[in-house]
Amino acid sequence: MRLRDELPVDHPLNRFYRLGAALCGLLLLVFGCLGFAGSLSAFDTAGRQVAGLSTNGLLSTVSVVVGLLLIAAAAVGGNIASSVNITIGVLFVVSGFVHLFLIDRRANVLDFGMSNVVFSFLMGLLIMTFGMYGRVSGGLPHDNPYWQRRHPDRAARETAAALRPGAPRPSIVARPPEI
Template identity: 30%
Template sequence: MASHMPVNHPLRPIYRIVGGLSGLYMIVFGVLGAIQTGGEAPLGIGVGEVLLQGTNLANSLLSIAIGALVVLGTVIGRNADTLAYTYLGWAMLVIGMLFLAITRTDANVLNHTVNTTIVWFVVGTLLITAGLYSRSAPVRREAATSH
């Protein structure tokens, strides 16, 4: 699959910015959620709401971790951003789908709401898209991979 992804796409800087901003959003959401739910139980249900999304301390810390990994990949560059965007984007889609299935049950330990799930789907999709178009390679290799 990696051979089918474009290399040195002309809009690569824009896709890196989109990926970095997605990671920053997750960090901001996580920090605000951690501030609001800091004194509560980590896996409390119905504990808090930040930016119109349900959250608790564990969900906030997970969001901070994902956002930090995305921003770290963006800062490192050299295709680390592509890996971070792609894998974390797919992870966010899988987690979002899981929590969409258990939103109104007692198994919803991260206090996900439908709004939270929609945001995770959107951010995950943005990350996957950024991962598809942010791959870089030396010019020699770019010429060899273009057909």
């Protein structure tokens, strides 16, 4: 899969990528700002809670930066938003695994607890889903631009067959079987 595949400007998936990036970015931005509002020190590992997650000033900073990055990707839209969603989603899942092993150790500078690990896994999967939707699937419809990029010969044959005069047009609505 090439992540540089281009979608038409008005393709409906662009809205989905933008919406996913904006919602997840806004959630992270709010979490980071709530952490800053609590006047947390940068490397405090005392277990201060914000919205049910342990945090410190460094985690709040990371949350704000990642949230702003997702919101910026939503503003750009298209394949940029999709690629940023995929990348950040993977980083969240990797972060969950890393911090799972760092819980209760001195190297846990972001003050991750088990709730943070679960949140990291879930948020990563959600963000990746927003980014991969319509790009990664075994059953993409043949009018999907990503399917057409991956199967250019077959797409050209189907387009040529559909343009022939008198060629039957594929029906979108399924008809019930005749009895």
